[in-house]
Amino acid sequence: QSVLTQPPSASGTPGQRVTISCSGSSSNIGSNTVNWYQQFPGTAPKLLIYSNNQRPSGVPDRFSGSKSGTSASLAISGLQSEDEADYYCAAWDDSLNGYVFGTGTKVTVL
């Protein structure tokens, strides 16, 4: 059902850099900004990155976002154990006239 595709899982050891991809199309990522959300089990999602690469106040600078064409990515530098969570990309879709989320990526810290 999701129109934005993410890898189901990603992992790394503490201190490593992990990158999560988000693939979309011209009607969503290709023409609108991308946001990223972090979600821990049993809790509400939290905005992590907005407008492709902006961090809300309080989000550590080890989280960064980028966008190119119809794809976007989230990078976590200096991975920490507390980063173990689910991550979702999202963008407005002009064709669907709706907001679409990615399939979600579970990050595991080894």
Add this chain to the structure above:
Amino acid sequence: EVQLVESGGGLVQPGGSLRLSCAASGFTFSSYWMHWVRQAPGKGLVWVSRINSDGSITSYADSVKGRFTISRDIAKNTLYLQMNSLRAEDTAVYYCARDPYSSSCLGDWGQGTLVTVSS
């Protein structure tokens, strides 16, 4: 501090109705777009609906169009989601969220309320 508190969830039979509420505080409610997002057990996030600041513009996901209605009461600082003709596949935690930048960016979220559709 922005606070969003959902209520109204519960167990309902297929074909039944339910109205969710989201009480907002800590910001000027009448100035922001608001959204509903749901998450089925063990599944990903799915956008449901949005409403603009004065309630004049609404959008819905195809899966709920014609069955769900989003609205807001500015005087009560409350967002609503009226859900009719409920189906088993509507079972989920429903979150309300605020868009702080008017760009479909969900910056603040409530804790969610669980809706279970089952006989």
